[in-house]
Amino acid sequence: DFAHLPLKPDHAARPLWVLTNGRIVLEAFSPIAHHAMDFLIAVAEPVSRPRHVHEYKLTETSLYAAVSIGLDATIVLNVLTKFAKNQLDDSLVATIRKYTQSYGKVKLVLKSGRFYVESEYESVLRTLLADPRIAASRIDAAPEAPRVQTAISSRPGHAVADPPNADADPSKPPPKADPLAMSGNDGDDDDDNDAADDFIMTASFEIDPLQAEQVREASHELEHPMQEEYDFAADVRNPSLDIDLKPLTKLRPYQEQALSKMFGGGRRARSGMIVLPCGAGKTLVGVTAASTIKKSVLVLCTSSVSVEQWSREFRAWSTLQDGQIAKFTSDAKDRFVGDAGVMISTYTMVTFTGKRAYDAQKMMDFLQSREWGLLILDEVHVVPAEIFRKVLVLVKTHAKLGLTATLVREDDKIKNLKYLIGPKLFEANWLDLASKGHIATVDCAEVLCPMAAPFYREYITEPTARKRQLLAVMNPHKIQLCQFLIQMHEARGDKIIVFSDNVFALKHYATTIGRPYLYGGTSQAERLRILQNFRYNPALNTIFLSKIGDTSVDLPEANCLIQISSQYGSRRQEAQRLGRILRSKRGRGMAGGGSARAAAPAEPHSTAPPTSGGPPPAWAASTTHDAHFYTLLSRNTEETYYSTKRQQFLIDQGYAFRVISTLTADAAAAAVPHLAYRTKAQQLELLATLRRAGPAGDSDASSDEMEGIDGFDGAASGHGATRPRPGGLNLFVRRAGTLKSLSGGDTMAYMEINK
Numbered sequence: 001d002f003a004h005l006p007l008k009p010d011h012a013a014r015p016l017w018v019l020t021n022g023r024i025v026l027e028a029f030s031p032i033a034h035h036a037m038d039f040l041i042a043v044a045e046p047v048s049r050p051r052h053v054h055e056y057k058l059t060e061t062s063l064y065a066a067v068s069i070g071l072d073a074t075i076v077l078n079v080l081t082k083f084a085k086n087q088l089d090d091s092l093v094a095t096i097r098k099y100t101q102s103y104g105k106v107k108l109v110l111k112s113g114r115f116y117v118e119s120e121y122e123s124v125l126r127t128l129l130a131d132p133r134i135a136a137s138r139i140d141a142a143p144e145a146p147r148v149q150t151a152i153s154s155r156p157g158h159a160v161a162d163p164p165n166a167d168a169d170p171s172k173p174p175p176k177a178d179p180l181a182m183s184g185n186d187g188d189d190d191d192d193n194d195a196a197d198d199f200i201m202t203a204s205f206e207i208d209p210l211q212a213e214q215v216r217e218a219s220h221e222l223e224h225p226m227q228e229e230y231d232f233a234a235d236v237r238n239p240s241l242d243i244d245l246k247p248l249t250k251l252r253p254y255q256e257q258a259l260s261k262m263f264g265g266g267r268r269a270r271s272g273m274i275v276l277p278c279g280a281g282k283t284l285v286g287v288t289a290a291s292t293i294k295k296s297v298l299v300l301c302t303s304s305v306s307v308e309q310w311s312r313e314f315r316a317w318s319t320l321q322d323g324q325i326a327k328f329t330s331d332a333k334d335r336f337v338g339d340a341g342v343m344i345s346t347y348t349m350v351t352f353t354g355k356r357a358y359d360a361q362k363m364m365d366f367l368q369s370r371e372w373g374l375l376i377l378d379e380v381h382v383v384p385a386e387i388f389r390k391v392l393v394l395v396k397t398h399a400k401l402g403l404t405a406t407l408v409r410e411d412d413k414i415k416n417l418k419y420l421i422g423p424k425l426f427e428a429n430w431l432d433l434a435s436k437g438h439i440a441t442v443d444c445a446e447v448l449c450p451m452a453a454p455f456y457r458e459y460i461t462e463p464t465a466r467k468r469q470l471l472a473v474m475n476p477h478k479i480q481l482c483q484f485l486i487q488m489h490e491a492r493g494d495k496i497i498v499f500s501d502n503v504f505a506l507k508h509y510a511t512t513i514g515r516p517y518l519y520g521g522t523s524q525a526e527r528l529r530i531l532q533n534f535r536y537n538p539a540l541n542t543i544f545l546s547k548i549g550d551t552s553v554d555l556p557e558a559n560c561l562i563q564i565s566s567q568y569g570s571r572r573q574e575a576q577r578l579g580r581i582l583r584s585k586r587g588r589g590m591a592g593g594g595s596a597r598a599a600a601p602a603e604p605h606s607t608a609p610p611t612s613g614g615p616p617p618a619w620a621a622s623t624t625h626d627a628h629f630y631t632l633l634s635r636n637t638e639e640t641y642y643s644t645k646r647q648q649f650l651i652d653q654g655y656a657f658r659v660i661s662t663l664t665a666d667a668a669a670a671a672v673p674h675l676a677y678r679t680k681a682q683q684l685e686l687l688a689t690l691r692r693a694g695p696a697g698d699s700d701a702s703s704d705e706m707e708g709i710d711g712f713d714g715a716a717s718g719h720g721a722t723r724p725r726p727g728g729l730n731l732f733v734r735r736a737g738t739l740k741s742l743s744g745g746d747t748m749a750y751m752e753i754n755k
Contacts, residue, residue, distance in 0.1 A: 005020070016084045017084070018086060024044055024056040025056075026040060026053070028052050028053060029052050035083075037054070037429070042066055042261070043076055045057050045058075046427060048651075049429055049654050051431060058096065064418075067100050067104055068104070076100065102224055106224045107119065108228050115206065115207050115212055117134075119202065120201070120202050125203050127224070128219060131218050133215070134214075134218050139205075213420065226419070227270075228271040228399070229271070230398035231268050232292075232399070238296065238373060239340040241340035242294075242319075242324075242340075245318055251284070252438055255284060255285050262289060262425055262426075269374070272421065272423050273417060273424045274425055277428060277433060277439050277582055278575075278580070279556070279582035280433055280439050287314055293374050295340060296373050296374075297341075297343070297374045298372045298376070300377055302346065302378065304330065304524065305528075310378070314344075325344065328345035328349055329346060333360060333362075333363050343367065347388045351390045371397070371398065374401060375395060375397035375399070376401050380421060381406060381407060381417075402417065405575060408572050408649055431655075440625075444655050444657045445630050446660065447485075447633065447660045448640075449477045450477050450635050451472075451475050451637065452683050454684060454687050456636070469502070470693070472637040474690055478632050479509060479677060480665045482564055486498070496541060496560040497555065497580055497581070498510075498562045499547070499549065499564065499577055500546060500565040501547050503520070513676070516543055520548055531555070534557070549580070550577060556583035558580055559581055560627065560629075569645030631643060
């Protein structure tokens with residue numbers, strides 16, 4: 001109950017309710033709401049942002065992020081007071097001051113391949129060293145090692161320096177001193193007195209690089225989170241990369257705003273995360289960050305297909321040439337030309353723990369032997385996984401940029417990113433971008449499919465959860481409605497993606513309806529061939545994808561998505577799949593980001609059940625949206641329960657799901673002459689097939705699980721697609737290769753041994 005909070009006399013003109021528990025409610029309809037919104041993005045975590053009322057929450061991490069971009073306690077409190085309808089509670093003011101004052105006192109610095117914990121406050125370092133985890137990770141300098149000396153410029157434009165002791169006798173060991181002794185320029189010249197004013201004395205100690213994650217975590221728990229900034233303009237040790245954006249490259253306002261949070265004044269790069277919707281140009285943000293730092297860049301992706309996409313984007317938006325961009329995948333192990341360049345790889349290639357081939361090991365040695373100016377982590381929400389977080393130990397980097405559309409995980413490990421990568425620097429508003437035409441407007445619908453009687457009888461008596469899930473997915477009425485929706489949208493000229501987590505269902509649906517499919521066992525060449533045909537071949541308008549297509553697959557032509565099987569209650573997967581059709585539909589014939597295809601009236605030959613005039617039926621595709629997102633659910637099964645959980649993230653972003661319960665198999669049969677499983681005998685035959693199948697459908701159902709996060713990086717397996725091409729499609733593909741590839745020598749290396 002917040003009734004005790006006193007209101008200001010002019011509260012009606014102010015847009016914020018600031019509550020004692022840190023919750024902030026924004027009236028988005030206020031004339032000055034956009035000013036308050038820009039401020040709240042910087043200091044608070046978005047909780048829910050529907051169209052008229054937004055909710056944010058002040059957290060420890062969000063306040064740390066605010067300080068990292070230059071907002072101190074005074075600024076935060078002044079702006080909150082200006083926009084708030086009520087007086088700020090004293091306890092909330094104290095909390096804001098507490099967290100904003102503790103951030104920025106400790107820095108983690110990479111110098112000459114070694115990590116140092118550095119601070120202007122010696123007492124803070126002693127507090128950190130009192131923690132056994134940090135004390136155990138500390139490296140004591142050997143007697144012959146040089147004393148750690150650090151000088152930080154206190155004037156803008158002055159470089160970070162490591163001044164040597166000119167008077168030291170190299171033949172004598174240095175005197176024993178307090179390892180946290182304040183250090184600076186130790187020269188005896190009188191001329192140095194004038195320069196002394198340019199430096200702030202700092203203390204530091206070295207830590208084991210393998211323990212850097214534990215040190216970050218412990219420091220965060222001690223309420224002294226480590227700030228990671230890279231003064232790239234003053235870095236003369238690492239070679240510069242000749243990279244700029246092409247003259248025609250133009251950033252959108254929200255991309256510029258996101259990058260301003262990372263670079264601030266322009267000389268230093270802050271490590272952190274930028275959250276943008278799928279299709280909003282995260283890759284261009286990464287390319288621009290690399291062009292600003294102008295040092296060697298390492299990009300890590302979730303799949304080899306996304307490696308190719310990042311390579312194309314660097315060539316499209318920047319002045320880099322092919323020789324300056326290298327790829328490290330199962331098929332490509334190249335080095336860039338020159339001292340600096342861009343390396344693009346996958347998480348699994350870098351974190352693989354088994355025995356590597358000779359050329360792969362040479363590439364890993366190359367990655368680990370150098371300092372990288374910038375590490376770009378695509379789909380950064382995968383990093384908290386135990387296997388992938390090793391990337392941050394294996395690679396030495398000055399700045400880290402995490403990019404994602406969905407900063408959510410079901411295992412609650414997303415909170416680890418605040419010390420693994422850094423604070424969230426920027427998060428865009430999905431509905432705001434859609435209203436401005438930067439991403440597509442999407443009509444989201446949940447289609448309830450009645451269960452066929454024999455299938456539902458089997459469902460309620462089946463004790464195995466996996467088998468019940470398979471029965472719900474293979475519901476004949478769901479197959480019929482999927483076939484109906486595909487034909488309806490193909491008649492409109494739409495490009496359709498059908499998603500299924502269950503591989504058995506994926507193959508069966510695709511084979512029954514006569515469309516190509518991709519899953520974990522499909523070879524890399526076949527994947528690229530099918531995706532290329534989907535983009536450019538007007539005869540192929542529908543493809544079926546397993547969960548390997550959830551992330552990092554760029555299909556801007558797609559504007560309709562049908563989901564028939566999913567991963568339980570995963571909010572991340574729901575948002576990532578929606579992102580496959582979020583790319584702006586500009587250029588399709590309607591100005592302002594609309595879709596000519598969606599705006600046009602239904603064609604005379606459109607597949608649709610007959611109506612008797614009047615308003616369109618509830619299941620009719622919207623003509624006011626650019627894209628369409630359908631989730632097919634078997635009624636009265638666990639699918640409906642998990643669907644509610646999956647939608648929560650998108651609902652918090654302001655999306656609404658309409659429920660379609662009037663579209664029946666009979667209505668679909670009236671419109672589609674050759675609808676699958678029309679007769680009861682066909683349905684019983686399908687049920688008998690499912691009874692003979694394993695719990696998940698068949699042995700191939702686990703193939704996607706084996707690929708894990710790197711679903712598109714399975715080219716080394718050499719498996720080809722197992723289904724025939726649908727008849728009547730004139731598919732085409734261009735292939736480029738070498739004699740080495742044709743002779744099977746891709747994974748072989750020549751070595752000459754003198755005996």
